[in-house]
Each structure stands twice: as structure tokens, then as C-alpha cells.
Amino acid sequence: MKKLLLFFLFVPICIWSQSNFEKGEKLFQSKKYDEAQVILEGVLKSKPLDIKTMEYLGEIAAHQKAWVKGAEYFKKLKELKSAEADYYFKYGGCLAMRATEVNKIKAFTMVDDMKQAFEKAIVLNPKHVQARWALIEIYLQLPGILGGSESKAMAYSNELAQFSPVDGYLSRGRIEEYFKRYTLAEKNYIKANEIGKSKVTFQKLYNLYLNKLKDPKKAQELKRKFDAQ
Numbered sequence: 001m002k003k004l005l006l007f008f009l010f011v012p013i014c015i016w017s018q019s020n021f022e023k024g025e026k027l028f029q030s031k032k033y034d035e036a037q038v039i040l041e042g043v044l045k046s047k048p049l050d051i052k053t054m055e056y057l058g059e060i061a062a063h064q065k066a067w068v069k070g071a072e073y074f075k076k077l078k079e080l081k082s083a084e085a086d087y088y089f090k091y092g093g094c095l096a097m098r099a100t101e102v103n104k105i106k107a108f109t110m111v112d113d114m115k116q117a118f119e120k121a122i123v124l125n126p127k128h129v130q131a132r133w134a135l136i137e138i139y140l141q142l143p144g145i146l147g148g149s150e151s152k153a154m155a156y157s158n159e160l161a162q163f164s165p166v167d168g169y170l171s172r173g174r175i176e177e178y179f180k181r182y183t184l185a186e187k188n189y190i191k192a193n194e195i196g197k198s199k200v201t202f203q204k205l206y207n208l209y210l211n212k213l214k215d216p217k218k219a220q221e222l223k224r225k226f227d228a229q
Contacts, residue, residue, distance in 0.1 A: 021053060033060045051080060058090065067098035078117075085125035092117030092134060108146055114138060127163050132156045136171055140178050150175065166196040170204060182212050202226045 021043045027036035037060045058073030074091035092114045099107035121131040136156050142148030161168025173188035193201040209219035
């Protein structure tokens with residue numbers, strides 16, 4: 001009798017959770033994040049280990065720039081699904097964005113966790129593009145005394161080139177631009193744009209011409225060709 005009673009109590013809770021999850025999911029997909037958050041947080045209370053609910057809430061937190069909360073969700077997700085590369089990447093990403101909001105001393109204490117998260121994402125997914133880009137930025141922007149390294153940034157750029165030539169040239173251009181070697185940056189951005197022919201590759205080269213090389217003529221000619229595609 002007790003088991004039967006528990007069954008009748010449990011089934012409505014499951015149905016409620018599922019119907020509310022679907023409402024929350026639709027709101028999330030419609031980019032109504034604040035409304036989705038309220039519903040999905042309620043679902044998580046009844047199903048505290050639900051992967052998809054937690055993932056949506058992590059994405060919402062990131063959208064709201066609530067980096068600490070986002071990191072908490074993705075940290076839990078990578079513990080629950082330790083073979084999922086994107087959870088490590090998103091955890092590291094939330095930490096990296098949080099590091100831009102705190103003082104330098106606090107930010108430096110977060111670097112090792114960031115690097116470990118991005119490196120783990122690459123181990124789990126050897127073709128993880130975004131994780132390599134994140135590591136390139138870390139090694140570029142860290143002072144040498146704290147682990148910054150142009151050679152390590154270049155190594156990840158070379159890895160990108162092996163399976164994504166566009167990202168290989170873009171990342172090499174980014175490195176050259178960071179160190180103000182603008183002529184070399186231009187060569188790499190040109191190659192990336194010749195292959196990619198995308199808004200991203202165009203914008204990188206256009207911005208270089210306009211803001212770094214101070215060559216509006218080249219910038220306008222590039223824009224004319226891009227608009228004519």
C-alpha cells in the first residue's frame with residue numbers, strides 16, 4: 001500500500017518536471033532567458049542532477065554575464081559527464097571572463113584552472129578549435145614571469161592549422177598583430193580571407209588596415225570586394 005501511495009505521489013512530480021522543462025526549453029530557444037531561468041531553476045530543484053536543465057542554466061548565466069554562477073553549473077556538469085569536452089571548455093570560459101572583472105592578483109590565481117580546463121577539452125576532443133584559441137589568448141596576455149609564452153601560443157596556432165587552415169592563419173595573424181608585427185599579420189589575415197571568404201576573416205583584415213596599418217584605401221578596397229561577393 002505504501003509503495004502504491006509513493007507511486008501516485010511520484011508520477012505527478014515527474015510529469016510536472018517534464019512539462020515545465022519543456023516550457024523552459026522553449027523559452028530558452030526563443031532567447032527569453034529570464035523567463036526560462038525561473039522555470040528551469042524550479043525544475044532543477046525537483047531534479048537536481050538533470051544534465052540538460054543544468055546546461056541551459058549555465059548558458060543563461062553566461063548570457064547574463066553571471067560568470068561565477070555559470071562556472072558553478074559547468075563545474076558540476078564536467079563532474080557528472082567527465083567525457084564531454086564542451087563542459088570543460090565552458091567552465092574555463094566562465095573563469096576566463098570572470099578573470100577580466102577582478103583585480104590582476106585574483107585573476108592570476110585563476111589561470112591554472114583555466115588552462116587545465118581548456119587542455120582537458122583538447123584531450124577529450126583533439127579538434128576543439130575554441131579551446132586552442134582560448135589557450136593562445138592566455139599565453140599571449142600573461143606576463144612571461146607568470147607563464148606567458150609566444151612559443152606556446154604559436155604551438156597551438158600550428159595545431160589549429162593542421163585541421164582548420166582558416167583558424168591556423170587567423171590565429172597566426174592574431175599573434176603577429178599582438179606583438180605589433182603588422183606586416184606579418186596582414187599576410188596571415190590575407191591567406192585566411194582567401195580561404196574563408198567570411199565576415200570574420202574580412203573583419204580581421206579590414207580592422208588591421210583601418211586601425212593598425214592606418215591604410216583606409218586598402219580597407220575600402222577590401223570592403224568593396226567583400227560587398228560584391
